[in-house]
Amino acid sequence: MIFIDADACPVTDIVIDVASIQNKQVRLVKSYAHFSHKRYPEFVKEIYVDSASEAADYRIMSLIQKGDVLVTQDYGLASLALTKEAKVIHPSGNHYSTETINRLLESRYLNQQLRKSGAKTKGPRAFTERDRAHFKAQFQALF
Template sequence: MRLIIDGDGSPVKNEVIGLGQRFGLSVVIVTSVDHFTNKEYPPHVSFIYVDKGADRADYRIVKEIQPGDWVITQDYGLASLVLGKHARVFHHSGKEYTPDNIDELLTQRFMGAQLRKAGKRTKGPKPFTALDRQQFTKILVEAIQQANATGESHASESSD
């Protein structure tokens, strides 16, 4: 199991890196070359840089994903593609995207886009708070612990 972050704009990179270290999981951050960094990261963290352009990171994540990986993204479209590859997907709020809720989320996204296209104003996301960060971490810790207890975290290693 790897933790893969849709890195462009993710507010929880540091939390995921910390959880990867705590639980011995690899963390892969997929991001645009616009976000290239020389910052030193722990050995369990790797980067995949993609060219500039809409959805380039998303396409690379879909290509990179393996069964058993977990993805952290706020992109509903990417989440729907990743679910089809037998990976778990989490929003930075901690909400898990599932086959049971993804259609409704995609419909809400479409309706919002239609309203904006018609000149209507829609609410943007609320500011991400320290409490949101704590909630995300709590939910992911519980999910990792549950996966470890059921042996799910080793699904991708055993399928190689």
């Protein structure tokens, strides 16, 4: 099973394309604030949650199992999914691991502290076609 933290995922279409080839089920977990009438293939199911903070994360964690795949930008969610022995990948194509997650969480914490003190930090750069191609190659390597 493949889960996507889907509220702002720039690679949903790539995941669905690869999943169709790999014969995998996909679950798009997103808040009602991101409701869509878009039609997906039969193997893709949308799971809607309320707009409360971390509602999608809680739903994903209640469903994900060992060996499942999760696509997320959320380091906290990635950390939790790793404890369930899921494979976790960022839309940039970087694989989360138990070896790297603590450094990522620490970096996130330090940036939050900087912002709280009034400092400006850079946001993510624009997502490019090169980024999409890199993600696709890294995602396909999971199977």
